[in-house]
Amino acid sequence: MFKLVGINSLVTGGSRGIGLEISKELAKLGSNVCIVSRNGEINEKAVKELPIVCEGQKHFGMVYDLSQGIHELEPTIQKLKEMHSVKAFNIYVHSAGIIQSKLLLQTTSSDIQSIMNTNTISAMSISKSLLKDMVKERYGRIVLVSSVLAATGFPGESVYSASKSALIGFSKSLAQEMNRYNITCNLISPGYVDTDMIKHLKNSKLSNISKAEDVAKSILPLLDRDSAYNGKTVKIQGDSIVY
Numbered sequence: 001m002f003k004l005v006g007i008n009s010l011v012t013g014g015s016r017g018i019g020l021e022i023s024k025e026l027a028k029l030g031s032n033v034c035i036v037s038r039n040g041e042i043n044e045k046a047v048k049e050l051p052i053v054c055e056g057q058k059h060f061g062m063v064y065d066l067s068q069g070i071h072e073l074e075p076t077i078q079k080l081k082e083m084h085s086v087k088a089f090n091i092y093v094h095s096a097g098i099i100q101s102k103l104l105l106q107t108t109s110s111d112i113q114s115i116m117n118t119n120t121i122s123a124m125s126i127s128k129s130l131l132k133d134m135v136k137e138r139y140g141r142i143v144l145v146s147s148v149l150a151a152t153g154f155p156g157e158s159v160y161s162a163s164k165s166a167l168i169g170f171s172k173s174l175a176q177e178m179n180r181y182n183i184t185c186n187l188i189s190p191g192y193v194d195t196d197m198i199k200h201l202k203n204s205k206l207s208n209i210s211k212a213e214d215v216a217k218s219i220l221p222l223l224d225r226d227s228a229y230n231g232k233t234v235k236i237q238g239d240s241i242v243y
């Protein structure tokens, strides 16, 4: 297995669920991991859970509410880099996400804004902020967490599905723009994953549920310096992972 010693990773939504498992996988490979999420206490706990496998490895958190818009994002990331002496984040995983679970007729404009800001617009803005350093270093790996609902839709998930399908066009275009700098951008598209996000469905008969740990492992081939994956969507349903 390749190593990520000395490589800095930023994982939004890294405090719980899929993002936490991804953060653990990155840490196991030696990466310094920064977890971005809203709840400070849970963020701190998640940072402490990450393994330290090599000398000098360190993990840290950034408490930020991505639903509030992107105006303060770039300066906040800049301050974070200065505070922790980070030259570049070479790996960026956008796992932060909120679900809708409401018919469009019951959805407020503030719901729409929060979902789009958290799931989509912040992913574009953070990618843009981190790209400058990735270009200088000629190495960047961006992975965005989409959903099968991006393609299929589902009643009560119109805005959520739109927020996730926007990531498809974004990642495919960015993949082509940045290929010459050894920067790749790929998506993962899970079905149901056993996390807090689907707790409200506990009384429904769901099949083909993936484990967050397996979803996390599925992104590893996308992160290798020699990885040929770019502009791809990894489809994950239950135990099935298709690249």
Ligand SMILES: NC(=O)c1ccc[n+]([C@@H]2O[C@H](COP(=O)([O-])OP(=O)(O)OC[C@H]3O[C@@H](n4cnc5c(N)ncnc54)[C@H](OP(=O)(O)O)[C@@H]3O)[C@@H](O)[C@H]2O)c1
Pocket (backbone or CB within 6 Å): 012, 013, 014, 015, 016, 017, 018, 019, 036, 037, 038, 039, 040, 042, 043, 064, 065, 066, 067, 068, 094, 095, 096, 097, 098, 099, 118, 119, 145, 146, 147, 148, 189, 190, 191, 192, 193, 194, 195, 196, 197, 198
């Ligand atoms: N679980 C599924 O069945 C499933 C299926 C397909 C796709 N996905 C996608 O996978 C990703 C991860 O989902 P999950 O199941 O791991 O969800 P989860 O367990 O609910 O975790 C969501 C993570 O996002 C963070 N987050 C939410 N809103 C945020 C905000 N406004 N600002 C900053 N951080 C925020 C949460 O931390 P705080 O709450 O502390 O902010 C948490 O760390 C999401 O993008 C989701 O859409 C999930």
